[in-house]
Amino acid sequence: MPDSVPDSVAFAGRAPRFADLTTMRVGGMPARLLAPATESELALAALTVWGSGDEWMLLGGGSNTVVCDDGFDGTVIRVLTRGVTVLEPGAGGAAAPDRVRLRVQGGEPWDDLVAHTVAQGWSGLEALSGIPGSTGASPVQNIGAYGQELSDSLVAIDFLDHGTGARRRIEAAELELGYRTSALKQGLLGLVLAVELELHDTRAEASVLGSALSRPVAYPQLAAALGVQVGDRVPLEALRASVLALRGAKGMVLDAGDPDTHSAGSFFTNPIVSLAFSRTMPDAAPRWPLGGLELPDRVIPLDEYYGVGPVPDATPARLVKLSAAWLIENSGISRGFRLPGSRAAISGKHTLALTNSGGATADEVGQLARFVQGRVQSEFGVILQPEPLLVGLDL
Secondary structure, three states, X not given: OOOOOOOOOEOOOOOOOHHHOOOOXXXXXXXXXXXXXXXXXXXXXXXXXXXXXXOEEEXXXXXXXXXXXXXXXXXXXXXXXXXXXXXOEOOOEOOOOOEEEEEEEOOOEHHHHHHHHHHHOEEOOHHHOOOOOEHHHHHHHOOXXXXXXXXXXXXXXXXXXXXXXXXXXXXXXHHOOEOOEOOOOOOOOEEEEEEEEEEEEOHHHHHHHOOOEOOOOOOHHHHHHHOOXXXXXXXXXXXXXXXXXXXXXXXXXXXXXXXXXXEEEEOEOOOEEEHHHHOOOOOOOOEEEEEEEEOOOOOOOHHHOOOOOOOOOOOOEEEEEEOHHHHHHOOOOOOOOOOOOOOEEEOOOOOOEEEEOOOOOHHHHHHHHHHHHHHHHHHHOOOOOEOOEEEOOOO
């Protein structure tokens, strides 16, 4: 392991607070901050910090991170790498003539990447417009919106392994990508240096059809906003504009002048429950059957457990996704709600977002989140799980 980093990587002067580095605008100071701007500097910084044994964390756009008011007593590596490279066929590039493969640096702002692909006539990411954060963080959550997910386009990641210090390529199939989760979120420790994506190159067909078209519209709300049917294709620019408008109406597009956007996006994930449990919900509760099956949790008496699995005679459960926003609203928490005296609030545009209305502390955000969890659990028996990374905050 290297024992030092270049002066260009170390942050000069007093490190800023997390309140200045994250979209939730809360959090104290890190003990140390590194800001590598090239891939080689990023790898060197990570290896140096890991070798020191110091506590560490990665920070990209800060859109999915909420840090406590005491800050972080360790080293923060702020990923500032930039760049999008088109891979040539035969050198890891796409073989099909209507495909294009990109290698994108981990610090590339996600929406800048989407805007670039739309401008180039490459489809596959357009419904993910307006999502804040960095490209390297996108596989951690398997980001998704309006019928598209990163997993639809992800080929592989270039990964720096914390355990071995070695760089390795990890194929998308090995990342266990699921609904807002991945192996990276479930314990695979390290650093995403770059991601490789495969998109549809629509430029050839655009010369015939007159416009670069999106992938088939897969989300009813988006289709309605565009005035088309689910499965139709529309001009890429039109779909991006519609997604940005829909997200903006929910306070999900960053706007310095709008406190409703001072958030970590959706604070809770949509619960995934068994089909049997979903039937206990009120008839009006939205629900979406999922294709997967899983074995239900089961308490096994010690005299019946032999140290092996699966459990005999266990029947896989069909899975259903519920709407966290509906559960919150129907537990009695309305848009704009806040606890007395608190500066943390439910967004005035969307109940799934917890916002900083001005000067809120991380503790106030945590109090509001715990209140929401308690109300939903009391009303519906569902424990909502937070989506952002919480550092020093317990729910």
